[in-house]
């Protein structure tokens with residue numbers, strides 16, 4: 001097994017990275033691309049802390065091989081703020097304004113699952129929000145405030 | 161940072177290329193969404209020398225559904241696609257609902273229908289409804305394809321009839337008649353992100369309000385999806401919605417299952433749930449048929 005030079009499109013930028021075929025996307029993002037916003041919790045697909053968006057869909061970077069992401073568009077929590085101004089995305093602001101962040105460990109995943117939902121369904125019902133976030137655990141259990149934040153963001157014009 | 165045993169990674173772009181790789185590489189595993197396979201790799205349950213990623217193959221991503229002609233679903237169609245496709249939800253609601261009960265949203269965006277079938281876990285969500293819809297699947301290997309019934313595919317816990325060098329190309333769903341009703345149900349610890357204690361699909365074909373034919377397929381009560389022999393016998397020729405018949409059908413199903421006790425439920429509870437699900441699904445069909 002040899003290391004290989006691959007190109008990954010992360011947050012709109014092509015990055016050349018040396019990876020082994022066995023490298024998981026979550027590790028490559030954190031340790032090789034130095035984007036530590038993506039968190040690793042269970043590593044088993046259960047917690048959603050490692051959620052990133054690939055080609056518009058919220059998926060789990062702990063169950064994804066980095067080498068399998070060539071040619072795809074990866075968005076991490078670092079990639080949803082305004083690229084030029086650095087201004088936060090409305091969904092990030094909504095989380096702050098509603099106190100939806102406690103320790104913050106689940107937050108990048110929660111925000112990206114919410115972001116992917118609002119891109120596809122700009123006016124979700126409370127039930128649809130609950131369902132879309134059912135793969136993200138918050139051990140600080142701040143779920144109600146998180147749902148409030150997503151609802152408010154949708155009502156105030158969405159994420160785009 | 162490597163916790164996986166080393167392997168070579170291949171991502172064929174065409175079906176021929178993939179079948180050639182499968183025919184020539186020894187000690188390989190096929191990778192689709194990875195939601196089962198990556199966990200098996202991490203847990204060191206398997207140590208393949210080669211990983212063959214089939215997600216880019218056009219034939220495995222096709223989706224065709226036409227009035228009167230059923231549907232063909234490429235093997236790499238995601239669970240989420242089957243959950244959200246309005247066409248599938250309308251024509252094959254029990255299957256679409258079952259696909260929407262796998263894991264959580266991110267797992268469903270990654271996971272595929274072929275992966276769910278090929279993983280062949282006893283509690284897998286989609287086999288029971290696919291069997292009730294009389295679904296078939298196309299298996300391809302270098303030099304030829306064969307079409308098999310989904311009901312014959314899974315042979316045991318994580319065992320199936322896939323041969324060396326073979327992959328699941330697609331799943332074929334025949335057109336259901338307007339008088340065919342299929343319902344899916346399950347019982348689990350929570351509503352989301354769980355593994356089913358029991359899941360079940362029931363199909364009823366009606367002639368007016370008389371049951372012409374029926375099927376009942378249960379998951380998580382045996383090492384493979386269990387197709388009931390007695391439930392159809394009880395139901396055939398009776399009127400849909402007859403509570404005495406429903407009670408008898410539930411007992412018939414209960415007499416056929418020999419589930420195990422595990423971390424999720426005792427065998428005794430599973431038997432209770434089997435009865436409850438038969439009653440629930442038959443009542444739902446009766447309500448729908450009205």
Ligand SMILES: Cc1cc2nc3c(=O)[nH]c(=O)nc-3n(C[C@H](O)[C@H](O)[C@H](O)COP(=O)(O)OP(=O)(O)OC[C@H]3O[C@@H](n4cnc5c(N)ncnc54)[C@H](O)[C@@H]3O)c2cc1C
Pocket residue numbers: 044045046189190191192193194195196197198199214220235236239261262263264267270271272273274275276277278279283284285286322326327328329353354355356
């Ligand atoms: C947190 C979590 C929760 C889950 N919950 C559920 C659940 O509730 N119900 C449920 O049923 N499943 C559940 N799963 C399991 C899994 O998500 C599904 O079985 C999924 O549909 C598998 O598809 P995949 O594409 O990810 O398969 P992979 O992991 O890519 O592959 C699974 C197996 O199928 C083989 N395979 C894949 N594609 C093909 C093909 N085209 N031809 C031949 N072989 C192939 C692979 O070699 C492997 O052996 C869960 C998984 C996780 C991580």
Ligand code: FES
Pocket residue numbers: 039040041042043044045046047048049050051060061062063
């Ligand atoms: S770290 Fe990926 S789901 Fe928990």
Ligand code: FES
Pocket residue numbers: 100101102103104105106107137138139140141142
């Ligand atoms: S804020 Fe602490 S885990 Fe959610």
